[in-house]
Amino acid sequence: MQPPALDLATYLEDLRRQIDATLERALDRRQTPRLIKEAMRYALLGGGKRLRPCLTLASAEAVAATAAVDPHVAHLLALPSACAVEFVHAYSLVHDDLPAMDDDALRRGRPTTHVVFGDGIAILAGDGLLTEAFAVLAESPSPAAPPGAPEAPPASRLRAVAALAAAAGAAGMVGGQAIDLAAAGRVRADQASGAALDANALEDMHARKTGALIRAAATMGAMAVGADERRLAAVDAYARELGLAFQIIDDILDVEGSHEQLGKSAGKDVAAGKLTYPALYGLDGSRRLAADGIARAKVALDRAGLGGRLGEIADWSLGRTR
Amino acid sequence: MQPPALDLATYLEDLRRQIDATLERALDRRQTPRLIKEAMRYALLGGGKRLRPCLTLASAEAVAATAAVDPHVAHLLALPSACAVEFVHAYSLVHDDLPAMDDDALRRGRPTTHVVFGDGIAILAGDGLLTEAFAVLAESPSPAAPPGAPEAPPASRLRAVAALAAAAGAAGMVGGQAIDLAAAGRVRADQASGAALDANALEDMHARKTGALIRAAATMGAMAVGADERRLAAVDAYARELGLAFQIIDDILDVEGSHEQLGKSAGKDVAAGKLTYPALYGLDGSRRLAADGIARAKVALDRAGLGGRLGEIADWSLGRTR
Numbered sequence: 001m002q003p004p005a006l007d008l009a010t011y012l013e014d015l016r017r018q019i020d021a022t023l024e025r026a027l028d029r030r031q032t033p034r035l036i037k038e039a040m041r042y043a044l045l046g047g048g049k050r051l052r053p054c055l056t057l058a059s060a061e062a063v064a065a066t067a068a069v070d071p072h073v074a075h076l077l078a079l080p081s082a083c084a085v086e087f088v089h090a091y092s093l094v095h096d097d098l099p100a101m102d103d104d105a106l107r108r109g110r111p112t113t114h115v116v117f118g119d120g121i122a123i124l125a126g127d128g129l130l131t132e133a134f135a136v137l138a139e140s141p142s143p144a145a146p147p148g149a150p151e152a153p154p155a156s157r158l159r160a161v162a163a164l165a166a167a168a169g170a171a172g173m174v175g176g177q178a179i180d181l182a183a184a185g186r187v188r189a190d191q192a193s194g195a196a197l198d199a200n201a202l203e204d205m206h207a208r209k210t211g212a213l214i215r216a217a218a219t220m221g222a223m224a225v226g227a228d229e230r231r232l233a234a235v236d237a238y239a240r241e242l243g244l245a246f247q248i249i250d251d252i253l254d255v256e257g258s259h260e261q262l263g264k265s266a267g268k269d270v271a272a273g274k275l276t277y278p279a280l281y282g283l284d285g286s287r288r289l290a291a292d293g294i295a296r297a298k299v300a301l302d303r304a305g306l307g308g309r310l311g312e313i314a315d316w317s318l319g320r321t322r
Numbered sequence: 323m324q325p326p327a328l329d330l331a332t333y334l335e336d337l338r339r340q341i342d343a344t345l346e347r348a349l350d351r352r353q354t355p356r357l358i359k360e361a362m363r364y365a366l367l368g369g370g371k372r373l374r375p376c377l378t379l380a381s382a383e384a385v386a387a388t389a390a391v392d393p394h395v396a397h398l399l400a401l402p403s404a405c406a407v408e409f410v411h412a413y414s415l416v417h418d419d420l421p422a423m424d425d426d427a428l429r430r431g432r433p434t435t436h437v438v439f440g441d442g443i444a445i446l447a448g449d450g451l452l453t454e455a456f457a458v459l460a461e462s463p464s465p466a467a468p469p470g471a472p473e474a475p476p477a478s479r480l481r482a483v484a485a486l487a488a489a490a491g492a493a494g495m496v497g498g499q500a501i502d503l504a505a506a507g508r509v510r511a512d513q514a515s516g517a518a519l520d521a522n523a524l525e526d527m528h529a530r531k532t533g534a535l536i537r538a539a540a541t542m543g544a545m546a547v548g549a550d551e552r553r554l555a556a557v558d559a560y561a562r563e564l565g566l567a568f569q570i571i572d573d574i575l576d577v578e579g580s581h582e583q584l585g586k587s588a589g590k591d592v593a594a595g596k597l598t599y600p601a602l603y604g605l606d607g608s609r610r611l612a613a614d615g616i617a618r619a620k621v622a623l624d625r626a627g628l629g630g631r632l633g634e635i636a637d638w639s640l641g642r643t644r
Binding site: 031033035036037040095098100101119120121123124126127128130131132134135137138139140154155157159161164165166168170171174175177178179181182 | 440448457460488
């Protein structure tokens with residue numbers, strides 16, 4: 001018996017509830033000293049869209065549907081991956097906000113982790129979140145999984161570790177942030193390029209800094225339910241386009257948005273002299289670029305016979321206002 | 323035909339050569355941006371004893387000998403683990419040396435990574451090393467392994483990921499550093515204990531901050547060659563005692579040593595008002611404590627029928643002068 005279809009907002013809200021419970025469960029380890037646990041919780045539980053772990057669960061569900069596997073089972077199998085991805089995302093925000101990096105005092109409308117806990121503990125909280133992401137994937141049973149939940153086989157979990165490490169590592173997110181720092185002149189003078197990025201370099205920087213983790217989020221969900229290579233590639237192509245569109249819309253919102261809508265300082269990119277999509281292509285050109293990408297994302301899904309909510313999430317990403 | 327036995331120094335030198343070649347191989351990834359790769363290499367290749375990866379290879383060799391497996395094969399199976407452990411060790415030094423943490427300008431007689439590359443890139447280089455440690459364990463073939471090397475099965479590598487993450491994570495190394503920072507009053511005033519650690523708290527702090535990774539180094543070597551639970555437990559007990567003795571000798575050398583011998587500022591612990599083993603037990607009492615631990619370490623090996631170089635390494639650790 002099929003339950004009535006929920007609208008997307010209700011569906012995502014349900015996923016977020018599962019994800020938040022999972023994050024709490026994974027954080028609640030007896031052996032962790034109080035101070036570092038509090039800083040990790042602060043960094044992790046301050047709200048946020050939970051886009052990446054929602055993608056993990058929605059991808060698992062879409063692939064599972066092709067094998068008539070129950071969505072609930074797909075979610076259980078993918079929860080450790082969803083949790084690991086959000087741990088990595090939260091760590092990256094804590095470190096990027098540090099005075100030695102982007103020096104942001106405000107995030108999601110709250111003081112950033114280093115403002116509350118000091119730089120030293122904030123660095124350690126980020127280190128802890130990054131490391132625990134891999135514990136969550138590798139331990140059996142996973143600290144992220146509800147008691148008795150089924151788990152993906154070792155080879156599949158090992159592949160998820162590799163995918164997450166590649167996305168987060170020196171060629172991915174860490175490398176993207178290094179390129180961004182250098183372009184902003186925030187490294188030592190003899191090592192900074194100082195030069196503004198061109199369009200290709202901008203796309204490369206975003207592909208590493210934010211795109212790689214969004215792709216890992218989606219493909220790790222597909223891996224958790226045993227996707228074949230063709231469907232993995234389709235989910236990856238979908239997520240690559242989605243990640244790029246997300247970045248373009250972020251840049252548009254930074255130009256158009258207000259402090260309240262974004263929870264961070266609007267117009268900050270422009271003030272910092274950062275190259276953005278609107279600066280390169282104008283607002284209309286940027287919107288077209290994002291819409292074209294989302295169209296390609298949906299074609300990739302269709303060709304691999306993947307339904308579910310992934311297409312709706314893509315459409316929603318174009319229209320979002322924060 | 324058995325080759326003639328090498329003395330320990332020559333044996334360790336041979337392991338170090340294998341390890342350094344492995345680290346170079348694992349760092350040399352085409353997709354990594356130049357600036358971050360240089361900072362990671364600087365942090366990783368500045369010398370050092372390579373104690374932890376040597377333990378990984380020696381443990382693998384000792385366990386392999388009980389199944390008449392060739393030492394060379396044992397080393398090949400364990401090289402990804404040895405590399406991952408050294409990546410994590412190097413990352414922890416980079417982050418611990420930051421101004422927001424222990425604020426050290428000198429390490430192994432060279433300027434620390436943040437002095438050379440700036441704080442932002444140093445944070446990212448540490449993040450990159452930590453993340454790549456897990457890539458090295460999970461990717462197949464491992465970027466650390468020589469072409470055509472045999473690899474441990476997925477379940478064993480996944481267990482190594484879990485062991486490394488637990489040792490390095492919030493309940494292990496990260497937690498130990500947070501306790502150390504708080505005791506040194508280097509966190510925000512309302513969160514610092516400010517109080518000196520007592521003997522139990524000192525042991526707990528060291529067990530997390532340095533002991534956990536030394537234990538993981540040894541047990542991951544044993545895992546890579548398929549050790550049974552009894553031998554894993556023996557290697558773990560051995561490494562726990564070895565790690566503690568190492569810390570005690572470090573404290574003794576800090577009191578007695580010179581700048582040249584340690585490659586860092588001698589007497590620094592005392593100057594910083596840190597609690598040390600000599601301060602608690604005196605120099606003779608500390609030496610006895612270390613010797614008792616090493617004796618227990620060797621009993622653990624004997625009971626599990628583990629020979630090889632592990633016992634010699636334990637003896638050497640007592641007599642070392644740097």
